[in-house]
Every structure is written in C-alpha cells, then in structure tokens.
Amino acid sequence: MRVPPALTNSVTAASKAPVVPPEEEYSAVSPVDGYPLRLPALLAQPDDHLKLSTHQALLRQNIEAFEATPDDATIHARGRNRAILAGQVGIRCRHCKNLPVLQRQRGSTYFPNSLTGIYQAVLNMNTVHMQVGVCTEMPADLKNEFVNSMCTTKKHQSGAGKQFWAESGKRLGLVDTEEDGIRFIRNVPQGSKVLETITGFEKTKYTRADK
Incomplete structure (x- = not known):
C-alpha cells in the first residue's frame, strides 16, 4: 500500500506513541493511494x-474530520459570515457526534475556512470542549487524561503549528477550494475549484459523488 508522503516538519517527540483506537469506521484506506x-x-x-x-497527539485521537449534513449546514451556519455547505468538511468531537446537533455541548464542532485554520479550530475545541470536560459523552477517565496531559506536557513539547496541521489534513485527503470550503478529495462538487492538488491521488480511479 502506498503511504502518503511523510511531512518534513519536526517537533520534539513525546516519550510514548499514542495508540489510535482501531474502530472499523476509521480503518477504510485505499490500497491505491493510501488516503481514506x-x-x-x-x-x-x-x-x-x-x-x-x-x-496534541491526544487531541487528534479524539477529533475527527467529517462532511457536513444538511442539518449541520443549517444549524452551524447561525452567526457566521460565511454559510456552511452540505459536504463541506469540518472537525468535531468523536464522542458526542451521535447526539442531535442542538444537544451537543459548546465547542463540539468547527468549520475552518481553510486547512491552515484547522490548528486554531482544534485549539478552540480544546479550550471550550475537551480540556474543560463539558462533553457529556466523553468517558471520565479520558477527561482525567486530558488534564494530566496538560500538566505533563513540557514547554519544549508545545507541538506543531498551523502549517503542520494543514499538511496533515492533506494526508486525510482534504483540500481547500475557492468557494466551497475544505472538501474531501473524493467528493469535490462538480465545478468546484481545488486550490492545490494532493500528491499521488489517483482521481481517475474513483467515481465522484456528483456523478
């Protein structure tokens, strides 16, 4: 299986590799290009x-990228200058995602305007949803783990910045578009202009969602 190109950014490593949960819903990766x-x-x-x-590694184990449903597009658009579109990619807490949108606690979902905005959106989610433990669906032991990870993270382990997080998003098959926000490369709407292509993605091997 081809693995997406490794990133060149480097930050001091945490002492122990986090274990990514093996849920089946996250395991479907293309044997052709290595992307989800x-x-x-x-x-x-x-x-x-x-x-x-x-x-930061713990945060990434508990936040997922997803495509907005029509309900997401309607509810999360309130108070925003830019509309949320069905199919637009956002990030959300993996624990409360199955609750009705209006029953989720503050800060559970964000829709960055671009890949470089993922970093700040994650910081916001951490501050108002994850770290403070307001999520009603997050297990108590995990809430404690978040508190402990903040206490044990040293200054030299502050983590990577927005460009690293943007490049990491590309490894999931996410792309910026001119007018349709972040999109998943396999479901880019007909006529949408992708601002930057993804290395190694074999788009001719897949059927677009709109065809």
Missing part, C-alpha cells in the same frame, strides 16, 4: 508521537 476511502476520519496520524506534544 471516506469520512469521518480521525485527525490522528501514526507518527504523531514524533511530531506533536503528548497533549
């Missing part, structure tokens, strides 16, 4: 422990 066949997909990457602080 579908979303949702965890933000976590196998080499996170080499690039990120312990706390």
Whole structure:
C-alpha cells in the first residue's frame, strides 16, 4: 500500500506513541493511494508521537474530520459570515457526534475556512470542549487524561503549528477550494475549484459523488 508522503516538519517527540483506537469506521484506506476511502476520519496520524506534544497527539485521537449534513449546514451556519455547505468538511468531537446537533455541548464542532485554520479550530475545541470536560459523552477517565496531559506536557513539547496541521489534513485527503470550503478529495462538487492538488491521488480511479 502506498503511504502518503511523510511531512518534513519536526517537533520534539513525546516519550510514548499514542495508540489510535482501531474502530472499523476509521480503518477504510485505499490500497491505491493510501488516503481514506471516506469520512469521518480521525485527525490522528501514526507518527504523531514524533511530531506533536503528548497533549496534541491526544487531541487528534479524539477529533475527527467529517462532511457536513444538511442539518449541520443549517444549524452551524447561525452567526457566521460565511454559510456552511452540505459536504463541506469540518472537525468535531468523536464522542458526542451521535447526539442531535442542538444537544451537543459548546465547542463540539468547527468549520475552518481553510486547512491552515484547522490548528486554531482544534485549539478552540480544546479550550471550550475537551480540556474543560463539558462533553457529556466523553468517558471520565479520558477527561482525567486530558488534564494530566496538560500538566505533563513540557514547554519544549508545545507541538506543531498551523502549517503542520494543514499538511496533515492533506494526508486525510482534504483540500481547500475557492468557494466551497475544505472538501474531501473524493467528493469535490462538480465545478468546484481545488486550490492545490494532493500528491499521488489517483482521481481517475474513483467515481465522484456528483456523478
């Protein structure tokens, strides 16, 4: 299986590699290009422990990229300058995602305008949803783990910045578009302009969602 190109950014490693949960919903990866066949997909990457602080690696195990439903597009668009579109990629807490949208706690879902915005969106989710433990569906032991990871993360393990997180998003098959927000490469709408292609993606081997 071809693995997406490794990233060149490097940050002091955490001492122990995090274990990514083996849920079947996250395991479908193309044997052709190494990218996920579908979303949702965890933000976590196998080499996170080499690039990120312990706390950032833990965050990525508990946040997933997903494609907005019509309900997401309607509810999350309130108070925003830019509309949320069905199919647009956002990030959300993996624990409360099955609750009705209006029953999820504050900060459970974000829709960055671009890949470089994923980093700040994750920081926001950490501050108002993950770290403070307001998620009603997150196990108590995991809430404690978040608190402990903040206490044990050293200053030199502060983690990687927005460009690293953007490049990591590309490894999940996410792309920026000119007017349709972040999109999953296998479901880019007809006529949408992708701002940057993904290395090694064999688009001719897949049927687009709109065909």
